[in-house]
Amino acid sequence: MAEERGGDRCHVCPVWMAYTFDNPFRRLFHRPERMFREYVKPGATVLDFGCGLGFFSIAMARRVGDQGLVIAADLQQEMLDRLARRAKRAGVGDRIRVHRTDADGIGLSAEIDFGLACWVVHETPDIPGLFREFASLLKPGGHLYVMEPKTHVSEDGFEEMMSAARDAGLRDVASPKDALSKTVVFRRPIDRDYSTAATGETRSSRSRRGG
Numbered sequence: 711m712a713e714e715r716g717g718d719r720c721h722v723c724p725v726w727m728a729y730t731f732d733n734p735f736r737r738l739f740h741r742p743e744r745m746f747r748e749y750v751k752p753g754a755t756v757l758d759f760g761c762g763l764g765f766f767s768i769a770m771a772r773r774v775g776d777q778g779l780v781i782a783a784d785l786q787q788e789m790l791d792r793l794a795r796r797a798k799r800a801g802v803g804d805r806i807r808v809h810r811t812d813a814d815g816i817g818l819s820a821e822i823d824f825g826l827a828c829w830v831v832h833e834t835p836d837i838p839g840l841f842r843e844f845a846s847l848l849k850p851g852g853h854l855y856v857m858e859p860k861t862h863v864s865e866d867g868f869e870e871m872m873s874a875a876r877d878a879g880l881r882d883v884a885s886p887k888d889a890l891s892k893t894v895v896f897r898r899p900i901d902r903d904y905s906t907a908a909t910g911e912t913r914s915s916r917s918r919r920g921g
């Protein structure tokens with residue numbers, strides 16, 4: 711998914727590579743309407759983080775309907791421009807808001823019912839920070855669906871990422887089968903205060919130190 715850039719430690723999937731997996735053959739493996747049926751409801755607000763060319767954003771825009779919203783977020787403006795053109799052609803352009811992130815985080819102010827991070831977490835520089843940000847954006851009871859490519863992420867690497875999500879206060883609820891991906895679905899518990907999640911501080915840690 712990723713290509714080394716100029717010898718530094720950033721690995722980001724280039725636009726040309728996204729066409730190798732965002733094409734009609736992908737539906738042999740990924741059927742978004744089935745995968746997210748349980749989690750994405752009409753009227754929902756959804757975040758597709760690392761959306762690329764929009765394989766999932768466009769499918770989720772159909773699912774949320776005209777009362778819903780998909781925020782398609784990516785580091786690369788060119789991905790977002792191409793996604794916006796595709797969404798318009800698919801007739802769902804008005805339900806998708808594109809958002810350009812910077813490398814340090816999502817940088818959004820929103821309340822989301824569902825988040826998707828498909829084949830992107832291993833490309834991000836601050837994985838614990840990313841999950842803390844996700845936890846603070848999710849509504850109580852909201853879900854985060856994380857998929858990482860089996861070809862690029864080892865069992866140990868994936869387990870380390872999932873531990874970071876749990877440390878951010880998210881709870882595992884499912885591990886859907888996927889031929890191409892290691893996958894976990896998390897839920898934000900309804901009784902936890904994430905207002906200071908970006909600092910890693912929780913209500914219990916505040917009360918332990920008397921805050």
Ligand SMILES: C[S@@+](CC[C@H](N)C(=O)[O-])C[C@H]1O[C@@H](n2cnc3c(N)ncnc32)[C@H](O)[C@@H]1O
Binds near residue numbers: 711766
């Ligand atoms: C392998 S592609 C996956 C695209 C899409 N999720 C899919 O499944 O078709 C990874 C995407 O994540 C984006 N990305 C990488 N690092 C990112 C970051 N820190 N913030 C936002 N997007 C990022 C890349 O620009 C690329 O579009």
